[in-house]
Amino acid sequence: MNKHPEYLLNKISGPKDLKKLSISQMEQLAKEIRTLILEKDAAEGGHLGPDLGIVEATIAYHYVFDAPKDKIIWDVSHQTYPHKMLTGRAEAWLDPDKYEDVTPYTNPDESPYDYYAVGHTSTSIALATGMAKARDLMGGHENIMALIGDGSMTGGLAYEGLNNAAIEKHNLVVVVNDNQMSIDDNVGGLVTALKKLRDSNGETKENPFTAMGFDYRYVADGNDIKSMIDAFKAVKDVDHPILLHINTLKGKGYQPAIDHEEAHHWVMPFDLKTDKTTVPALEGPTANSVAMDVMKEHIENGEKIIAINAAIPGVFGLDEIKNKYPENYHDVGIAEQESVAFAAGMAKEGAVPVLFENSTFLQRAFDQLSHDVAANDLPVVMMVAGGGMSGTSKTHLGVFDQVMISNLPNWIYLAPTTLAEEKAMMEWAIKQRKHPVAIKMPTKHVPVGENATSDYAKIKYNIKPGKDVAVLALGDMYDMLGKGVAEKLGASLVNPISANILDKDALDKLATENKVIVTIEDNTLDGGFGEKVASYLGDKNVKVLNYGQKRVYTDQIPLKEILKDNRMTVDQIVEDVKNA
Template sequence: MNQHPDFLLNKIASPADLKQLSLAQLTQLASEIRSLILEKDSVEGGHLGPDLGIVETAIAWHYVFDAPKDKIVWDVSHQTYPHKMLTGRAYGWLDPDRYEEVTPYSNPDESPYDDFAIGHTSTSIALATGMAKARDLAGENYNVTALIGDGSLTGGLAFEGLNNAAVEKGNLIVVINDNQMSIDENVGGVVTSLQKLRESNGQTAENPFKALGFDYLYEDQGNDLEAMIKAFEAVKDTKHPIVLHINTLKGKGYQPAVENKYAHHWVLPFDLKTDKTTVPSPQGPTAASTVIDVVKDELEHKKPLLTINAAIPGVFGLDEIKKNYPEHYLDVGIAEQESLTLAAGAARNGAIPVVFQNSTFLQRAFDQLSHDIAANNLHVVMLVAGGGITTNSKTHLGVFDQVLVSNLPNWKYLAPTNLTELRAMTKWAIEQANGPVAIKEPVLPLPAEGKAGHDYSQIHYEIIPGEKVAILALGDFYQLGEKTQAELAKVGIKAALVNPQSANILDEAALDRLAQDYQVLVTLEDNAIDGGFGQKVASYLGDQNILVKNYAAPREYTDLETAQAIYQRMHLTPDQLASDIQKLLG
C-alpha cells in the first residue's frame, strides 16, 4: 500500500514530468526522495549515504537531459535509488509491499533508463566512451554522461577510461561526484588533486583533467538544485569531452550519516529514531574475528606482516588493525588489482602480505592472481570473504572465487569447516613460505570448535567412515554434509563424511581408497559447480569404478533469488540430497 499518497513523487511517471515542475516543487521532490530512502533502508537495509548525497544531481540531470535518448552511466550504481524513483520505479519505495520489486543496482532488464547491470566500480567512463564511439559511428546526436565518484577514481580502469575519453571527438560528459569519501576515507594522490581543485574553486593550475585534454567546469554547490541545473545546462550538447566536477555531501539529510559516513555507506535495517541496527549482533567469535586474532598474535610476535584491503575494512573487522598497528595496515582504495600486485612486490622484498578480498570484487584482479603472484610463486596470504551462495544482485555474486583461484598453478585454496580449523589454516598460511595461499572465509556460521591440523602443505582428508556412499563436503557446506548424513541414517544408510580441507589440492590416496570402498561419492561445495572442487574430484576418479555426483551453485547469474530458493533448485537441502543419494544407490 502506498504510504505517501500525497507525495509529489506519485505524479512522476517519467523524467518528462519533471520538466513541468517549479524549482520549489523540485526541492519538495528532493525532500520526499530522501524520506523514502531512509524509510526503505531502515526496513530493508541498503546503500544509504551515497543515495542521500546524490538526490539533487539525479533530479537536475533528468530535468535538463532527455533520457532515455540521452544516456547516463552510474558508476557502481549503488547511488541510483533517486534515479530509479524518477524513471517509473517509485513504487519500489512508496509501497512497502513492493520493496522487493526493484533491484538495488542499475538493471537494463528492469528499465530502458538503465543501460548496464553495474555493481563494481570504475567502469563508467570506459562504458560511456564506448557508447559515444558507437553513437558517432551511427551518425546520431545525443548526450552521453558518465557519473563517477572520487572513491571510484582510485580504480585503475577509471584512469584507463579517462585516458581514452579525453580524445573522444564528440560529446562526452564526465561528472566527478566528489564527496570526499570512498566507503572508508578516501586514499592516495587522487585525494590531494581533488582537494586542490575544491579549495581553488576549480581554478588551480594543477588540474589533472585539463592536463589530459578535457574541458573542465567546477560546481561547489552540488546539493543545490538551481546550481546543478545550471551546471548541467552548461555542459549539455558540448561537442567535446568535458569534466563537470561537483562537490556533494555524502549522507545529506540524515545527520548520523553525515557525521559517520563510513558506517552509513551501507546499512543493515535500523531504527530511525535511534540509528541503531535492528539486526542482532553475532554472539561469540566469528570468522572475521578469528582471522584478526591470528593476525594480531603474529604482529605481537614481530612478524613483518602487511595487511592490505581495497576500501572495505569493515567487512573483515580490520578497524582494530588500522587503529593499533597503522604501519602494518594499507588501504589501497577501490583497486583490487593494485592490492594484489603491491602484495607481490612486498612479498618479494621480505614482507608477509595478508590481503583481504571480497569474492565478488576479487574477479577484477584475475591477471594479478596469475601473472604477478602465482607465476612468481610468492608468499602471499589471501582471505576471501563472501564466497558462497547468498541472496544478492547478479553484479555481486560470490560463487566464482574458487574457479578463479583454484585453477591457477601454485595457489593453495583452503576451506575450513570450523573456526578452530580457520585459525590453524590462517596461522599456517602466514608462517609457511612456499607460495601463495588463499583461505575461504565462510558465508555460513561455523562451529567454534572442531578438529584442525597444523600443517597444510600436504592435504590429508579427514574421513568419518561409512558404507556405500561417501559425502565430500567442502568448507561451510560440511554442516550440510552432516545433516545429509543424518537424513540417510533415518533410512538405514550409514554414509561416510569427508572434510576435504582444500578446494583445489586433492588427497589422491584418500580418493583411491574411497573409490575402492564405496559405490557413490557426492561432493558438496558453496561455490560454482563448473570448474569447481567437485569436478576436479570427478576428473581424477574418471577411470575408477565409482559414481561421482557434484552439487554446487549453477553457472548462471542469479538476480536477488534467495539463497534458500537456489538451494532448493540445485538440490542442496538435506532431504533432497538424501533422496537423490538413495536413487543413485539404486
C-alpha cells in the same frame, strides 16, 4: 499500501513529468526522496550515504537531459535509488509491499532508463567511451554521460577510461561526484589533487583533467538544484569531452550518515529514532574475529606482517588494525589489482602480506593473481570473504572465487569447516614461505570446533567412516549439508580441506569402498572442486554426484530458492543418491 499518497513524487511517472516542476517543487521532491530512502533502508537495509548525497544531481539530470535517448552510466550504480524513483519505479519506495520489486543497482531488465547491470567500481567512463564511439559511427547525436564518485576514481579502469574519453571527437561528459569519501576514507594522491581543485573553486593550475585535454567545469554546491541544472544545461549537446566536477555531501539530510560516513555507506535494517541496527549481533567468535585475533597476535609479536585491504575494512572488521597498528595496515583504495600486486611486491621483499579480499571484487584482480603472484610463486596470504551462494544482486555474487584461484598454478586454496580450522590454516599460511595460499572464510554458520591440524603442506582428508556412500562437503557445506546427508544415508563424511589440492590416496580408497561419492561446494560447479574429484575418479568404478551452483547469474533470489533450484537440500541430495 502507499505510505505517502500526499507526496509530489506520486505525480512523477517519468522525467517528462519532472520537467514541468518549479525549482521549489523540485526541492520538495528532494526532501520526499530522502525520506523514502531512509524509510526503506531502515526497514530492509541498503546503500544509504551515496543515495542521500546524489538526490539534487539526479533531479537536475532528468530535468535537463532527455533520457532514455540521452544516456547516463552510473558508476557502481549503488547511488541510483533517486534515479529509479524518477523513472517510473517510485512505488518500490512508496509502498512497503513493493520494496522487493526493484533491484538495488541499475538493471536493463527492469527499465529502459538503465543501460547496464553494474555493481563494481570504475567501469562507467570506459563504458561511456564505447557508447560514444558507437554513436559517432552510427551517426547519432545523443548525450553520453558517465557519473563516477571520487572513491571509484581510485580504481585503475577509471584512468584507462579517462585516457580514452579525452580523445573522443564529439560529446562525452564525465561527472566526478566528489564527496570526499569512498566506502572508507579516500586514499592516495587523488585526494590531494581533488582538494586543490575544491579549495580553488576549480581554478588551480594543478589540474590533472585539463592536463589530459578535458574542458573542465566545477560546481561548488552539487546539492543545489539550480546550480546543477545550470551546469547540466551548459554541457548538454557540447561537441567535445567535458569533465564536470561537482562537490556534494555524502549522507545529506541524515546527520548520523554525515558524522559516521563509513558506517552509513551501506546499512543493515535500523531504528530511525536511534540509528541503532535492529539486527541482533552475533554472539561468540566469528570468521572475522578469528582472522583479526591472528593478525593482532603476529603484529604484537613484532613480525613484519601487514594487513592489505581494498577500501572495505568494515567487511572484515579491520578498523581495529587500522587504528591501533597503522604501520601494519594498508588500504590501496578501490583498487583490487593494486592490492594483489602490492602484496606480491611485499612478499618479494621478505615481508608477510595478508590480503583481505571480497570474493565478488577479487575477480577484478584476476591477472595479478596469475601473472604477478602465481607465475612468480610468491608467498602471499589471502583471506577471501563473501565466497558462496547468496541472495544478492548478480553484480555481487561470490560464487567464482574458487574457479579463479583454484585453477591457477601454485595457489593453494583452503576451505575451513570450523573457526578452529580457519585459525590453524591462517597460522600455517603465514608461517610457510613457499607458495601463495588463499583461505575461503566461512560465510554460513560454522561451529567453533577444536583440534584442527596444524600442517597443510600435504592435504589429507578427515574422514568419518560410513557405508556405501561418501559425502565430500567442502568448507561451509560440511556443517550446513554434509552432516545431514551423511546422517540420513549412513554415509562416510569427508572434510576435503582444500578446494583444489586433492588427497588422491584418500579418493582411491573411497572409490573402492563406496558405490556413490557426493561432492558439495558453496561455489559455481563449472571448474570447481566437484569437477576435479569427478575427473580424477573418471576411470574408477564409482558414481560421482556433484552439487554446487549452476553456471547462471542469480539476481536477488533468496538463498533458499537457489539451494532448492540446485537440488542442494538434504532431502534432495538423499533422494538423488538413493536413485543413483
